[in-house]
Amino acid sequence: MPLEILQAIEAAINGLSTGIMYALVALGFVLIFKASGIFNFAQGVMALFAALTLVGLQSGQVPFAHIINAIFGTSVHHFGWNVPTILAIPLTILVMVAFAWAVERVVLKHLVNQEPIILFMATIGLAFFLEGLGDIMWGAEVKRLDVGIPQGGNLWFEENTAWLGGGNPDFFGFYIDTLSLVALLIASVLVTGLVIFSQYSKQGRALRAVADDHQAALSVGISLRFIWVLTWSIAGIVALVAGIIWGSKSGVQFSLSLIALKALPVLILGGFTSIPGAIVGGLIIGVGEKLFDFYMQPIIGGATENWFAYMLALVFLLFRPQGLFGEKIIERV
Amino acid sequence: MLYREAGDFKTSYNTDNQTFPIKFDRYAYWLLLAVAFLVVPFFVNDYWAKSILVPFLIYVIAALGLNILIGYCGQLSLGTGAFMAVGAYATFKLTMAFPGLNVFVVFLMAGFITAAVGVLFGLPSLKIKGFYLAVATLAAQFFLIWLFTRQGWFFNYSPTGMITMPERQVLGITVTGPTTHAATIYLTCLIFVVGMAWLARNLTRGSVGRKWMAIRDMDIAAEIIGVNPLIAKLTAFAVSSFFVGVAGALLFGVQLGAAEAGEAFGINKSFLVLFMVIIGGLGSILGSFLGAAFLVVLPVFLKVLLVDSLGWSSDLARHLEIMIIGALIIIVLIAEPHGMAALWRSIKDKLRLWPFPH
Numbered sequence: 001m002p003l004e005i006l007q008a009i010e011a012a013i014n015g016l017s018t019g020i021m022y023a024l025v026a027l028g029f030v031l032i033f034k035a036s037g038i039f040n041f042a043q044g045v046m047a048l049f050a051a052l053t054l055v056g057l058q059s060g061q062v063p064f065a066h067i068i069n070a071i072f073g074t075s076v077h078h079f080g081w082n083v084p085t086i087l088a089i090p091l092t093i094l095v096m097v098a099f100a101w102a103v104e105r106v107v108l109k110h111l112v113n114q115e116p117i118i119l120f121m122a123t124i125g126l127a128f129f130l131e132g133l134g135d136i137m138w139g140a141e142v143k144r145l146d147v148g149i150p151q152g153g154n155l156w157f158e159e160n161t162a163w164l165g166g167g168n169p170d171f172f173g174f175y176i177d178t179l180s181l182v183a184l185l186i187a188s189v190l191v192t193g194l195v196i197f198s199q200y201s202k203q204g205r206a207l208r209a210v211a212d213d214h215q216a217a218l219s220v221g222i223s224l225r226f227i228w229v230l231t232w233s234i235a236g237i238v239a240l241v242a243g244i245i246w247g248s249k250s251g252v253q254f255s256l257s258l259i260a261l262k263a264l265p266v267l268i269l270g271g272f273t274s275i276p277g278a279i280v281g282g283l284i285i286g287v288g289e290k291l292f293d294f295y296m297q298p299i300i301g302g303a304t305e306n307w308f309a310y311m312l313a314l315v316f317l318l319f320r321p322q323g324l325f326g327e328k329i330i331e332r333v
Numbered sequence: 334m335l336y337r338e339a340g341d342f343k344t345s346y347n348t349d350n351q352t353f354p355i356k357f358d359r360y361a362y363w364l365l366l367a368v369a370f371l372v373v374p375f376f377v378n379d380y381w382a383k384s385i386l387v388p389f390l391i392y393v394i395a396a397l398g399l400n401i402l403i404g405y406c407g408q409l410s411l412g413t414g415a416f417m418a419v420g421a422y423a424t425f426k427l428t429m430a431f432p433g434l435n436v437f438v439v440f441l442m443a444g445f446i447t448a449a450v451g452v453l454f455g456l457p458s459l460k461i462k463g464f465y466l467a468v469a470t471l472a473a474q475f476f477l478i479w480l481f482t483r484q485g486w487f488f489n490y491s492p493t494g495m496i497t498m499p500e501r502q503v504l505g506i507t508v509t510g511p512t513t514h515a516a517t518i519y520l521t522c523l524i525f526v527v528g529m530a531w532l533a534r535n536l537t538r539g540s541v542g543r544k545w546m547a548i549r550d551m552d553i554a555a556e557i558i559g560v561n562p563l564i565a566k567l568t569a570f571a572v573s574s575f576f577v578g579v580a581g582a583l584l585f586g587v588q589l590g591a592a593e594a595g596e597a598f599g600i601n602k603s604f605l606v607l608f609m610v611i612i613g614g615l616g617s618i619l620g621s622f623l624g625a626a627f628l629v630v631l632p633v634f635l636k637v638l639l640v641d642s643l644g645w646s647s648d649l650a651r652h653l654e655i656m657i658i659g660a661l662i663i664i665v666l667i668a669e670p671h672g673m674a675a676l677w678r679s680i681k682d683k684l685r686l687w688p689f690p691h
Contacts, residue, residue: 125662
């Protein structure tokens with residue numbers, strides 16, 4: 001194969017691993033949107049917050065250390081112990097469930113039946129609040145997250161793709177980060193788990209009922225509030241998974257919450273109500289932006305990743321507003 | 334009885350429909366204008382002008398623009414920062430291309446250019462709405478900023494990627510450039526604010542504004558009663574972008590003097606203006622003023638209180654600020670969806686009856 005095509009394929013593989021990240025964040029969006037019709041802008045920040053909490057717990061940081069030090073003039077930073085990952089992850093999940101409960105109690109309960117746009121803006125507020133809270137609680141510096149996922153270039157993959165070059169001396173096989181492979185595995189397990197949960201468990205059926213029709217679900221005795229806490233908790237766990245993967249890859253930092261913005265075009269592509277749509281949309285965007293950048297860089301300059309996804313979504317919106325897998329949008333007066 | 338209405342009779346439609354129907358309000362308004370134009374310029378110093386008054390005035394214009402789009406026409410936009418950048422870069426290109434042109438004209442022309450760009454990105458609003466539209470405006474945000482930071486033509490291939498405002502004079506007074514006097518900067522912005530607020534007020538209460546509000550409240554129903562959604566939505570985008578563009582032009586030309594698109598007009602700016610509109614009050618001119626004032630003063634206040642007097646780190650103050658803003662957005666949306674403007678309205682109602690309960 002000629003070198004250019006090989007390079008393009010490598011760019012695509014690269015995009016695939018970013019796409020998984022987008023897909024994971026988008027997955028959290030879809031879950032909440034299906035269950036409550038809320039477009040949760042805070043999903044990306046939830047991933048950041050979850051990752052920050054995990055790192056903080058692992059390294060035994062004192063929460064709110066900076067503000068305590070500022071008020072009382074002390075200098076506390078660490079408890080002096082390290083919590084093993086296996087314990088820290090359940091604890092973080094507990095924090096995310098508590099957060100879900102608090103969100104339902106403090107925010108959502110009061111905004112029932114408001115227009116979607118108001119709810120959307122409320123979640124923007126939530127995103128900012130959570131971002132500030134995360135920084136104050138755990139500090140804003142970039143943190144290293146290590147939960148034992150193997151990292152670095154995958155030699156096996158590289159060696160076994162080297163023959164594709166056909167003896168080309170410039171080609172040594174495709175480079176792929178082991179982390180991406182693990183992420184792909186985790187994402188597929190997560191999606192399978194979610195599908196099984198929503199198809200076969202009692203709570204999952206209740207969840208689908210609420211997604212279908214709030215009032216009908218209420219009238220057969222499903223507690224709307226419990227379902228909301230449940231979906232926000234699940235979204236919190238999905239956020240934690242996204243946070244762990246992204247955090248292991250490039251450190252826990254603010255840029256993580258910017259992924260949330262990239263998840264918006266992903267959703268438009270895949271449809272707001274479809275779990276497989278989120279995954280496929282994420283992968284398409286991830287691969288698409290890398291390939292577009294690869295081919296267009298010589299012509300219009302680099303860094304097109306910044307806007308390609310949005311422009312693609314914009315074009316998509318004009319022709320198929322419900323996305324690839326979404327339900328048809330029907331408007332009634 | 335601070336707010337007296339007794340004896341304030343209306344004898345014609347014009348007097349009944351005026352912006353401030355109560356005499357007390359009218360006097361307060363003229364007094365405020367007089368103080369702003371005749372007193373403040375003599376006392377304003379560099380610190381007050383550059384860190385509070387001028388940002389406040391500029392963000393008022395931006396908030397007015399966004400409020401027209403979101404509050405009056407119901408179209409959510411997250412691309413305000415980029416449209417401000419269009420205004421700024423248009424100002425830069427125009428002053429460079431036509432050195433003799435009056436800067437006031439340049440600022441207005443920058444507004445018109447932004448309006449054209451706004452209409453272009455507003456076109457999808459004919460087919461999509463709600464947060465779908467928000468994503469479309471995000472496309473504007475990221476694409477335009479990319480254009481301004483990567484394509485050399487827009488910043489005249491300057492090696493730093495920055496655009497710098499040259500010194501320009503109007504009637505022999507330096508209006509832009511590093512040597513401008515604080516009072517001149519302040520007055521330039523004030524003139525624009527007064528003009529634009531007057532424009533916004535009169536547009537929103539006229540037939541155009543009513544069409545916007547009909548679209549906002551229920552677009553299909555509005556279409557049935559004869560509002561052309563194409564024209565209504567696109568005029569909202571055009572007018573809104575015009576305001577935002579002028580704000581961007583002023584921010585770059587008068588306040589900053591030099592700017593880089595990614596830093597000065599990033600997505601955070603879009604959110605800042607959006608928050609001003611939400612906290613101040615959706616669909617209210619007064620709200621745009623209150624929201625802008627609040628969000629300009631809050632960081633300065635927190636900095637003075639926490640960093641300067643309590644000695645906290647400025648990082649902590651900034652994080653606290655983000656948290657407070659986020660919490661405020663939620664509180665405002667829950668407790669008072671019409672923002673600070675509605676608070677003011679209820680205070681006024683109380684004052685009109687005071688000291689009687691009913």
